[in-house]
Amino acid sequence: MFGRPWLLLLLALPLLHLCWVWQRRSRRTVLPFDHGGRGSGWVVRGLLGLGESLPSLLLAIAVLLLALPQELAAPKQKRALTNIQFCVDISGSMTAKFGSGSRYDAAMAAINEFLDYRTGDSFGLTFFGNNYLHWVPLTTDPSAFRCAVPFMRPENAPPAFGGTEIGKAVLGCREVLTSRSEGDRMLILVTDGWSSDLGNGAEMDIAKRLKRDGIVLFAVNIQEQEARGEIVNLARMTGGEVFNPGDTRALKNVFERIDQMTKARLEQGTAELVDWFLPFAIAGLALLALHGLAQLGLRYTPW
Numbered sequence: 654m655f656g657r658p659w660l661l662l663l664l665a666l667p668l669l670h671l672c673w674v675w676q677r678r679s680r681r682t683v684l685p686f687d688h689g690g691r692g693s694g695w696v697v698r699g700l701l702g703l704g705e706s707l708p709s710l711l712l713a714i715a716v717l718l719l720a721l722p723q724e725l726a727a728p729k730q731k732r733a734l735t736n737i738q739f740c741v742d743i744s745g746s747m748t749a750k751f752g753s754g755s756r757y758d759a760a761m762a763a764i765n766e767f768l769d770y771r772t773g774d775s776f777g778l779t780f781f782g783n784n785y786l787h788w789v790p791l792t793t794d795p796s797a798f799r800c801a802v803p804f805m806r807p808e809n810a811p812p813a814f815g816g817t818e819i820g821k822a823v824l825g826c827r828e829v830l831t832s833r834s835e836g837d838r839m840l841i842l843v844t845d846g847w848s849s850d851l852g853n854g855a856e857m858d859i860a861k862r863l864k865r866d867g868i869v870l871f872a873v874n875i876q877e878q879e880a881r882g883e884i885v886n887l888a889r890m891t892g893g894e895v896f897n898p899g900d901t902r903a904l905k906n907v908f909e910r911i912d913q914m915t916k917a918r919l920e921q922g923t924a925e926l927v928d929w930f931l932p933f934a935i936a937g938l939a940l941l942a943l944h945g946l947a948q949l950g951l952r953y954t955p956w
Contacts, residue, residue, distance in 0.1 A: 782814025
């Protein structure tokens with residue numbers, strides 16, 4: 654098939670020229686030379702006709718190339734996009750010691766390593782305390798994460814971020830994820846606190862909304878104690894899990910496990926039209942070479 658099929662009408666020009674080459678009767682007589690050979694018969698006529706037909710064939714190849722020849726390429730598999738929103742606690746308790754640094758330092762270091770596992774996915778970053786702030790919009794460029802660490806440290810956070818309201822932050826992240834119509838949706842919550850807005854069954858209502866929107870929540874409880882039941886319910890009702898890493902090594906393993914639990918899907922793509930110039934280009938180059946050789950002697954000379 655062709656991208657510009659209407660240009661194929663121009664093939665009439667080389668066709669008319671071919672008809673003229675092979676149907677014409679009048680030819681001028683070659684002047685005789687002493688000791689010169691004189692060709693005659695259908696063999697010589699056929700060879701001369703082929704030589705004179707080469708420009709018409711080259712013109713036909715040029716028309717075919719201008720018409721954009723195309724073919725259906727074999728369908729390819731592509732990696733399904735996953736939209737991953739990180740929701741990181743920056744309340745005052747995140748300054749507590751964890752490993753060689755603070756809980757915040759350990760969490761951000763583990764997140765940056767996790768980005769390397771998920772090349773091709775889209776990442777967003779939200780910081781929260783009593784309020785939340787979408788710091789990095791969903792993007793496939795992870796460099797924005799690596800630059801975000803110093804700016805929203807718990808020590809530098811505004812007073813409105815001193816407490817912990819997980820429910821509010823999770824619903825804010827839900828709005829970000831549902832704004833993307835393409836790809837799977839994952840929410841990774843990193844916190845060390847208890848949230849008052851998850852009590853009295855509020856976490857069940859939030860989990861139902863997340864599940865309805867196809868959002869899987871994983872919670873990383875970065876403290877010495879086990880995660881509270883509200884956070885466990887919030888994660889497991891969406892198909893996710895809660896992790897309780899006790900040190901930096903375990904925290905790293907948590908993100909590796911999340912990656913293993915949510916392996917990227919492969920989607921079967923559809924066959925697409927692609928340009929198909931190669932065979933026509935090869936034919937054109939071959940005809941051009943033959944035409945150059947024909948000019949050395951295989952041509953009609955009307956003098």
